[in-house]
Amino acid sequence: MVPVPRQQGSRTERRREETRRRIVTAAGHLFSLQGIDSTTMEQIAAEADVAKGTLYSHFPAKEAIIESLVQQRFRDRHQLRLDRLHNLPDTRARLVLVLGELMEGVRSQPDLFEKYLASRIRTVVSLRPQESTGSGLRLLAAEIIRLGQRGGEVRTDLPDELLCDLFEFVFVEAAKPFYLAPGEFDAAASISRSADLFLRATRPDPAGSD
Amino acid sequence: MVPVPRQQGSRTERRREETRRRIVTAAGHLFSLQGIDSTTMEQIAAEADVAKGTLYSHFPAKEAIIESLVQQRFRDRHQLRLDRLHNLPDTRARLVLVLGELMEGVRSQPDLFEKYLASRIRTVVSLRPQESTGSGLRLLAAEIIRLGQRGGEVRTDLPDELLCDLFEFVFVEAAKPFYLAPGEFDAAASISRSADLFLRATRPDPAGSD
DNA sequence: ACCAAAAATATACGTAGTTCAATGATGTCC
DNA sequence: GGACATCATTGAACTACGTATATTTTTGGT
Numbered sequence: 070m071v072p073v074p075r076q077q078g079s080r081t082e083r084r085r086e087e088t089r090r091r092i093v094t095a096a097g098h099l100f101s102l103q104g105i106d107s108t109t110m111e112q113i114a115a116e117a118d119v120a121k122g123t124l125y126s127h128f129p130a131k132e133a134i135i136e137s138l139v140q141q142r143f144r145d146r147h148q149l150r151l152d153r154l155h156n157l158p159d160t161r162a163r164l165v166l167v168l169g170e171l172m173e174g175v176r177s178q179p180d181l182f183e184k185y186l187a188s189r190i191r192t193v194v195s196l197r198p199q200e201s202t203g204s205g206l207r208l209l210a211a212e213i214i215r216l217g218q219r220g221g222e223v224r225t226d227l228p229d230e231l232l233c234d235l236f237e238f239v240f241v242e243a244a245k246p247f248y249l250a251p252g253e254f255d256a257a258a259s260i261s262r263s264a265d266l267f268l269r270a271t272r273p274d275p276a277g278s279d
Numbered sequence: 280m281v282p283v284p285r286q287q288g289s290r291t292e293r294r295r296e297e298t299r300r301r302i303v304t305a306a307g308h309l310f311s312l313q314g315i316d317s318t319t320m321e322q323i324a325a326e327a328d329v330a331k332g333t334l335y336s337h338f339p340a341k342e343a344i345i346e347s348l349v350q351q352r353f354r355d356r357h358q359l360r361l362d363r364l365h366n367l368p369d370t371r372a373r374l375v376l377v378l379g380e381l382m383e384g385v386r387s388q389p390d391l392f393e394k395y396l397a398s399r400i401r402t403v404v405s406l407r408p409q410e411s412t413g414s415g416l417r418l419l420a421a422e423i424i425r426l427g428q429r430g431g432e433v434r435t436d437l438p439d440e441l442l443c444d445l446f447e448f449v450f451v452e453a454a455k456p457f458y459l460a461p462g463e464f465d466a467a468a469s470i471s472r473s474a475d476l477f478l479r480a481t482r483p484d485p486a487g488s489d
Numbered sequence: 490a491c492c493a494a495a496a497a498t499a500t501a502c503g504t505a506g507t508t509c510a511a512t513g514a515t516g517t518c519c
Numbered sequence: 520g521g522a523c524a525t526c527a528t529t530g531a532a533c534t535a536c537g538t539a540t541a542t543t544t545t546t547g548g549t
Contacts, residue, residue, distance in 0.1 A: 122497075190397055332531095
């Protein structure tokens with residue numbers, strides 16, 4: 070019989086997990102310090118104090134590290150956001166809250182946002198059927214939609230996928246003015262318009278209205 | 280005073296223009312033959328019979344060649360599409376027509392579509408204020424919107440930019456099912472749903488309706 | 490204590506996109 | 520018509536991603 074070292078929750082596994090986190094953290098540090106593109110894999114390896122090969126034993130490519138970083142940052146605040154969502158009266162308020170918080174993230178790390186969107190596109194186009202569900206963003210969107218549908222504010226005759234995509238779209242739209250003119254960026258107005266657009270597009274048919 | 284060789288319409292300029300076209304054509308050829316990613320800049324240079332450096336004197340990066348190719352392909356059919364647009368009765372018909380035609384392009388060259396979207400994101404995010412207006416796609420969208428507004432079907436209290444973006448979005452949505460399940464792809468249904476979404480979101484306020 | 494398996498290391502290498510100093514052709518001016 | 524300035528063009532060098540491999544270290548089970 071082969072020994073078959075069953076490793077779940079074992080030290081090896083914890084060690085590996087810790088290394089992985091150290092890599093992601095190091096990457097995040099360097100990214101915010103010098104930008105993503107000018108941060109090399111060797112630098113990340115040095116900062117995380119591992120060999121280059123180790124990076125590739127954990128992540129197939131640089132892009133994967135970026136995705137992982139985004140996911141991690143999302144997870145950090147996810148529960149908190151969910152809780153706040155449930156304390157709000159209607160979909161519009163929920164949209165405004167979430168869009169506002171997301172905007173903060175966008176402002177602090179624009180290039181991370183860019184890479185996130187780029188990788189989203191790839192998962193859509195390059196025949197990967199929603200492998201990693203993107204990140205917490207879509208979970209958040211799904212929750213807003215679910216609550217909205219329950220309250221009768223959001224139509225239920227469209228695929229959830231589509232509604233999530235629409236949320237993502239209005240999020241990008243809300244962030245756009247920031248990029249084009251960061252100085253005179255009126256976040257509140259931009260967000261409000263995005264929320265409107267979303268509500269308009271997803272409002273139930275007025276056919277059977279009172 | 281400095282000599283300042285004014286070169287417009289001169290031989291050098293014609294030569295340069297021709298070289299540029301040869302590059303784009305060569306790229307297009309190789310792309311459709313072996314895919315974009317597996318086509319190297321060296322191959323493009325060889326096919327166009329120029330040195331590698333020449334590529335970069337015409338285009339700042341590989342991405343720029345791709346954009347140029349997309350633009351060129353769009354321009355080829357642009358006038359024809361515009362004409363057809365004007366012969367249709369309402370916005371819905373125009374959307375369905377244009378989305379249908381675009382879908383053909385997507386089907387024939389999926390990776391080109393992917394790269395187009397990726398570069399669109401970069402122009403939004405990377406502080407380039409709509410430098411090249413994307414491609415003919417946005418011109419087409421703008422025309423549909425203009426006609427729709429003239430006919431009172433599309434609201435006029437939103438920036439044209441936003442409406443174009445929304446068109447782009449519903450276009451991507453329409454194309455998505457094709458990527459996820461190319462076999463059972465019902466183009467007509469997908470397009471119809473996208474058109475609906477667009478009309479819903481851009482319909483004028485029912486406040487002052489009759 | 491010993492052994493097998495897995496993780497991490499160090500290093501060299503292939504590849505492809507991008508840069509740059511030098512070269513050559515073209516148009517202008519005297 | 521010749522010299523000079525201005526570009527387009529060249530191709531070699533550079534950078535960074537990703538791969539491969541031989542070696543060492545750590546871990547888990549017997």
